Amino acid sequence: MSDSLEIGLDVDSKEFVPAVVDCKAGDRIPNTKAGIAKWLKTLPPRCQVGMEATGRHHELVARMAGQAGHRVYVINPRLIKNYAKATGARGKTDAMDAQVIARYVKKESDRLREYVPRSDEQQQMHDLLRKRQTLVETRARLEQSFEVTKSAPGELADILQAMASTLSELESQLQQLGRDGEHGALYKRLLTIPGIGPAVAAHLVYYMTRWPLANANAWIACTGLDPRPNESGGRTGRRRLSKQGAPVLRQMLYMAAMGLKRCRGGQPLYDDLSGRGHSSTAVFNILARKLARIAWGVFKSGKDFDPALLKVGQARFLQA
Structure with missing residues (x-):
């Protein structure tokens, strides 16, 4: 096997499917520390491993593959979707998606940005920012929904008050981390x-x-x-x-x-x-x-x- 093997991964919350260009996709691998570690031992050194950004599902395998010495690329799913259309992909399965990702990595690796794992502080900041954004978006949807239905204004006030309290707490944590962190x-x-x-x-x-x-x-x-x-x-x-x-x-x-x-x-x-x-x-x-x-x-x-x-x-x- 080549020491510059290009591998595509189709990742979900429980497992992932690996594929190499023009080869049959591999078996499903558990998306756990044990499953990933066992799979990584089967790879030659210095592989190029690509996967789509999938919320948080890709983060464990991306981090462990990087720590094992492989070049890891986390790719915008829209780019993979457009690439599949442009190359005439005739169907969509996990194995086919992994193949498309592998081909994309082989063709575009010199233009891709290598994945950099978050530091502990960056991960903490990322989690707080994500929670804040989710809360802000949920509050906006609730306000719009109740405004359309004109129902249960008392219940809405209680919900919004609880959300405001949670949002205030999140922003206090963000401010403290911002002031006291590495980049204070x-x-x-x-x-x-x-x-x-x-x-x-x-x-x-x-x-x-x-x-x-x-x-x-x-x-x-x-x-x-x-x-x-x-x-x-x-x-x-x-x-x-x-x-x-x-x-x-x-x-x-x-x-x-x-x-x-x-x-x-x-x-x-x-x-x-x-x-x-x-x-x-x-x-x-x-x-x-x-x-x-x-x-x-x-x-x-x-x-x-x-x-x-x-x-x-x-x-x-x-x-x-």
Whole structure:
């Protein structure tokens, strides 16, 4: 067997199916420490192992495979779905999905980012952020549901009060972890940026320190706020956001941009961009992208925010 074997895994909560390009898929492997350890002993060294991001189901096998010396890639499921369509996949089973992933890794491994396991602090931050987001989304759905049905307002008030209490506790834990954690100084510096509150700062700290990023452009691409060209022949279409990054990070930066408008100096910026013909949504996306760049500058410089960056017409701020 080759020492650069490409392996695709189709992972669920209880088991996973491994496959090698142009070979029959292997047996189902229990997605447990014992099952994974036994399977890893059968592999040659330095394999390339790919799998889709599946919530938390992929994390154990990804971490253990990395610790065993293999190169691990956790891939956006949308990329695998599109690749399967483009290559004419004729069906969908766990074994076929694992084969598609293996072929994708073989063709695209030089462009994929290797998986980096979270540190204990990053895992704690990740869990708190996920719980917070789940609670916020559930509360919004409940409010919308009760508003539509116009029923049981008393019950809704009790539920929302309990949720508010839980949310407050989660945010207190996030603030404490942000202040006292490894990147506490960065967390505090990010809070000096207008529009960025504790929840946004916690998201920024997590995502800016989660992976090694080459530069500010790589960071903006990570947020999904980077505009992509839309040109063909002599036609130049409207640029749109890539939306390739974490949706929750993009959402938090958008909310920070809305908060910036209410801060001192924020309204003139909003009016200036609106006066250029941008819609309200486009203006907030532009401001969100600029806030992300400013946050990156604070991160790399180790200095507090410079208010001069938010002056209307300031060249560095208005740079595309």
